[in-house]
Amino acid sequence: MLSCDIRPKAQLALVPESLARQVCWDSLFPEMPAELFGPEGEQEIVVPMVLILMDESTPERQRRLDAVEAYAQSRFFWTQTLGKQPVDSIGKAHVRFVANAQGQVQECLVNLDPVGERRDAFKLDSDLQARLTAQCKQINLRQMPGFKVGDKGLARGNVLVEYAPWKGGPQHN
Structure with a gap:
């Protein structure tokens, strides 16, 4: 991904543009066939972002x-570990x-x-894995969204x- 522009619609007013941009840069898309790219090796893709409002009466x-909390925890670990590493x-x-x-x-x-859709783009990097494990051991998890201590006085997750x-946007690279 080279850029991520948010084209505002009336519904986007419900979500801060910074959050929409963050979700865009965090997205992983399936690999596109080479024939879809232009002569410059680039292709503009327009992907709609669907926002679902949570109503108190919604059974889901x-x-x-839970999905919002999982995303927040993923962002927390990204910021504390992977976002600090070159990938x-x-x-x-x-x-x-x-x-x-x-x-x-x-x-x-x-x-x-x-990742299932991009298996060919994965490289097993034992050095990265070791650095992430070391960074993880230094984090204060009380700052993590959804941090919960169990009945034995430990938080497991x-x-x-x-x-x-490209994750994190151009300021990350």
Whole structure:
């Protein structure tokens, strides 16, 4: 991805433009066939962003709230770890953690895997994996959205973070 422009519509007024732009830069799209690109090797793609408002009476409300929390946690780990690392492939990092009630990480395991639509763009990078694990162990997880301590005084969780060279926008690169 080279650029991400938001074309405002009336409905976009419900969402800050900065959030819409962030979602755009965070998106992973399937690879496009080479014949769809122009002579400059570029192609403009217009993708609609569908916004679903949560109504109190919606039966799917909890599922959507869970998805919003998962996105917020993914962004948190992106900001704290992957966003600080150079990446040259497309993949997903599975982060499993155990932290104490103060948010200090006791255990952290990071696995890197390909994204289904872009398997050919994945490179297994053991150095990146080691750096991410080390960074994870330094995070204060009390700052993470949805941080919850269980009945044994520990917070356990799994977070999925997709990554690509363009993620985070041009200021990241």
